Amino acid sequence: MPYGWVGTVLRVDLTNGRVSREPLNLDWARQFLGGRGLGTKYLYEEIDPRCDPLGPENKVIFATGPLTGTYAPTGGRYMVLCKSPLTDAIACSNSGGYWGPELKFAGYDMVILEGKAPRPVYIWVYNDHVEIRDASHVWGKDTAQTEDILRSETDPQARVAGIGPAGENLCRVACVINDKGRAAGRSGVGAAMGAKNVKAIVVRGTGAVPVADPATFSQLVMESLQVINQAPVTAHALRGLGTASTVGFTNSVGILPTRNFQQGQFEQAQPITGQALAQTMLVRNKGCYSCPIGCARVTEIRGPSKWQGKGEGPEYETIFGLGSDCGVGDLAAVLYANYLCNLWAMDTISAGGTIATAMELAEKGYIPPEDLAELPFELKFGNADAVVGCLELMTFRKGKFGNLLAEGGYRLAEYYGHPELFMGVKKQDFAAYDPRGAKGMGLGYATSNRGACHLRGYTMSVEWFAPPNQRLDPFSIEGKAQAQKAFQDKAACEDSSGICTFTTFALPPDKLCALYNAATGENLSLEEWNLAGERIWTLERMFNLRAGLGRKDDTLPPRMLKEPLTGGAVQGQVVELEPMLDEYYRVRGWDEEGRPLPETLARLGLA
Amino acid sequence: MRMILSHPEKCVACHLCEGACSFRHENVFAPAKTRIWVFDFVEDQVYGAFTCFHCADAPCLANCPTYAIARDPQTGQVFVNDDKCIGCKMCLVACPFGVMGFHLDKHVAQNCDLCGGDPQCVKACVYGALEFAEVEPLPWEERMAQLETPATV
Numbered sequence: 001m002p003y004g005w006v007g008t009v010l011r012v013d014l015t016n017g018r019v020s021r022e023p024l025n026l027d028w029a030r031q032f033l034g035g036r037g038l039g040t041k042y043l044y045e046e047i048d049p050r051c052d053p054l055g056p057e058n059k060v061i062f063a064t065g066p067l068t069g070t071y072a073p074t075g076g077r078y079m080v081l082c083k084s085p086l087t088d089a090i091a092c093s094n095s096g097g098y099w100g101p102e103l104k105f106a107g108y109d110m111v112i113l114e115g116k117a118p119r120p121v122y123i124w125v126y127n128d129h130v131e132i133r134d135a136s137h138v139w140g141k142d143t144a145q146t147e148d149i150l151r152s153e154t155d156p157q158a159r160v161a162g163i164g165p166a167g168e169n170l171c172r173v174a175c176v177i178n179d180k181g182r183a184a185g186r187s188g189v190g191a192a193m194g195a196k197n198v199k200a201i202v203v204r205g206t207g208a209v210p211v212a213d214p215a216t217f218s219q220l221v222m223e224s225l226q227v228i229n230q231a232p233v234t235a236h237a238l239r240g241l242g243t244a245s246t247v248g249f250t251n252s253v254g255i256l257p258t259r260n261f262q263q264g265q266f267e268q269a270q271p272i273t274g275q276a277l278a279q280t281m282l283v284r285n286k287g288c289y290s291c292p293i294g295c296a297r298v299t300e301i302r303g304p305s306k307w308q309g310k311g312e313g314p315e316y317e318t319i320f321g322l323g324s325d326c327g328v329g330d331l332a333a334v335l336y337a338n339y340l341c342n343l344w345a346m347d348t349i350s351a352g353g354t355i356a357t358a359m360e361l362a363e364k365g366y367i368p369p370e371d372l373a374e375l376p377f378e379l380k381f382g383n384a385d386a387v388v389g390c391l392e393l394m395t396f397r398k399g400k401f402g403n404l405l406a407e408g409g410y411r412l413a414e415y416y417g418h419p420e421l422f423m424g425v426k427k428q429d430f431a432a433y434d435p436r437g438a439k440g441m442g443l444g445y446a447t448s449n450r451g452a453c454h455l456r457g458y459t460m461s462v463e464w465f466a467p468p469n470q471r472l473d474p475f476s477i478e479g480k481a482q483a484q485k486a487f488q489d490k491a492a493c494e495d496s497s498g499i500c501t502f503t504t505f506a507l508p509p510d511k512l513c514a515l516y517n518a519a520t521g522e523n524l525s526l527e528e529w530n531l532a533g534e535r536i537w538t539l540e541r542m543f544n545l546r547a548g549l550g551r552k553d554d555t556l557p558p559r560m561l562k563e564p565l566t567g568g569a570v571q572g573q574v575v576e577l578e579p580m581l582d583e584y585y586r587v588r589g590w591d592e593e594g595r596p597l598p599e600t601l602a603r604l605g606l607a
Numbered sequence: 608m609r610m611i612l613s614h615p616e617k618c619v620a621c622h623l624c625e626g627a628c629s630f631r632h633e634n635v636f637a638p639a640k641t642r643i644w645v646f647d648f649v650e651d652q653v654y655g656a657f658t659c660f661h662c663a664d665a666p667c668l669a670n671c672p673t674y675a676i677a678r679d680p681q682t683g684q685v686f687v688n689d690d691k692c693i694g695c696k697m698c699l700v701a702c703p704f705g706v707m708g709f710h711l712d713k714h715v716a717q718n719c720d721l722c723g724g725d726p727q728c729v730k731a732c733v734y735g736a737l738e739f740a741e742v743e744p745l746p747w748e749e750r751m752a753q754l755e756t757p758a759t760v
Contacts, residue, residue: 070636071626180650206711208637222730229733283652287621292733294619298652
């Protein structure tokens with residue numbers, strides 16, 4: 001009997017309406033740790049990376065890690081993997097909440113959705129009982145209504161992960177939402193699920209997750225909890241102010257992307273900082289399953305405003321995407337837009353990036369007046385009505401412009417002949433750190449396997465947040481290739497194990513590796529652990545290479561390479577990408593086109 | 608006596624206590640077999656963790672048809688005697704707080720046993736939402752009234 005795992009993969013053939021179970025491939029689990037790595041392996045073996053991401057040949061995998069469902073700190077994550085409808089590269093979006101553990105308690109490490117259901121369905125999993133049920137009555141409903149309805153007809157304690165109208169309408173920035181407010185956000189995984197006609201997976205489980213060495217495991221967990229409860233980032237910044245704690249800092253140094261990355265400082269940032277949020281609209285904190293950090297914000301809009309509501313959020317990236325990037329400094333509007341994204345299941349980063357791109361296109365006069373004439377708002381930076389209005393247009397694909405927005409920022413900008421105004425990589429929008437002021441992040445965005453992403457290689461940690469004597473100069477390109485590789489491999493391990501990457505602001509990798517060993521009964525050294533991270537990263541890269549991506553896609557928009565930032569400490573900076581990229585490929589053991597060399601594959605056991 | 612009191616205003620609904628409880632008692636992570644529960648109604652902004660209050664007039668004890676539930680005269684703890692429990696769940700219905708549990712495999716009721724004096728849920732709760740407190744058992748209605756009083760922070 002495996003430990004850390006419950007040992008079973010649930011396979012749902014939607015085309016034929018058949019459900020089957022198979023043992024988890026434990027050899028793969030050993031090689032690729034779990035979650036992100038293991039899901040990638042399944043995808044890599046089972047689908048053609050050149051397939052149409054919205055076609056039946058794509059698969060959508062819901063994967064947990066060996067620590068998911070245990071009480072390891074933040075051991076509650078699951079990941080959604082598929083070929084991305086947004087980037088055409090591999091997609092792996094990570095979410096917390098309660099859904100992932102519930103899946104394991106029901107007895108499954110992974111769910112693989114295959115084919116395409118002839119009509120809208122949802123999947124009801126209650127331990128051994130698995131049913132594909134009609135979902136026509138919830139099709140079109142938002143995530144909150146859907147969860148309420150599906151719980152009422154299954155089990156009041158069931159956990160629901162599913163899509164909203166955005167995913168149904170194949171909006172390429174749609175996400176999967178579980179527990180009403182937690183998002184597997186990026187790369188359009190919601191559209192991939194929508195293309196399969198699957199509204200939701202509803203899970204209730206009464207089983208157990210065993211670990212190999214309970215005594216060691218409990219000792220490690222109790223120690224880790226104390227460490228996390230005392231570390232400044234986890235116990236104070238994140239718990240006190242949420243990820244929004246970052247707004248004040250990035251704005252002060254000049255890397256808070258503003259108005260589609262035209263500026264790095266936002267003059268109206270004060271009302272949308274973490275402090276302002278905590279003082280005005282924060283109701284209480286929330287933690288995902290097994291989380292000792294509790295960074296999630298339960299909020300409601302207070303005070304006189306045309307925007308009203310309550311829900312979860314916003315994160316830092318949301319405040320950027322729906323706030324500063326669109327020039328909006330009205331916290332109530334940002335919260336309202338965030339709630340809409342939760343209800344309609346849209347990625348707040350990419351939705352915001354798409355709208356910001358549209359705003360710049362409009363302001364520069366690149367959108368013909370007749371296309372703008374149909375809009376019930378003025379498409380310009382700072383107009384919160386335009387942000388909310390665009391969200392509605394893109395979710396429901398209203399009109400010509402709504403259809404263009406729903407394709408994401410890159411395709412929108414390309415349609416109007418100015419792809420250079422799209423701020424992102426591999427058709428996926430940047431997150432909230434201007435890479436000109438943190439060049440390691442620039443390299444990270446460029447090389448991230450799922451398109452621009454801050455979580456794949458968070459060198460911000462060493463470029464800005466580390467104590468001064470341990471810091472890497474954010475404006476230098478020196479050492480960034482090595483740093484980026486190390487952070488990328490580290491994040492691959494974290495994601496795959498089933499914990500939240502925020503844990504590692506307090507816990508060193510050896511602690512995580514020890515938790516993994518105690519849970520699974522493996523005996524990985526730290527070196528082998530890091531090697532597994534590199535193996536996962538390289539396999540993702542191989543998927544992308546087979547999908548037709550390569551060096552040409554590891555790049556940044558011209559604005560990042562040529563237009564210097566103004567204002568703040570980062571005045572005059574651009575990203576010198578090419579030399580970093582050359583070095584990065586060398587450090588990774590890849591050729592100059594970014595293809596892993598045979599000896600690299602052999603070293604990683606991927607040959 | 609000592610028992611586990613809740614401070615729901617500090618709870619973040621992370622369910623760490625449930626994991627700690629089932630791990631201590633079952634050696635696995637199985638919230639279905641926990642003896643402490645996080646009631647999470649995130650949308651209503653309401654959540655908190657609760658377990659047995661060992662009520663002075665314990666309704667579970669009073670309603671048990673087989674006298675399987677008793678109070679330890681030394682510690683004051685209310686406990687279930689597995690050998691006498693017939694799994695009828697009368698106690699689950701009777702408990703005003705919904706904190707009597709049921710072991711699905713053994714088919715018996717189970718409540719908080721304070722981990723023999725070292726409650727793991729309290730250890731795991733980094734938020735201070737659970738407290739291993741020295742208090743006397745209250746009649747359930749008084750306890751309920753206390754819980755319903757808004758916390759003053």
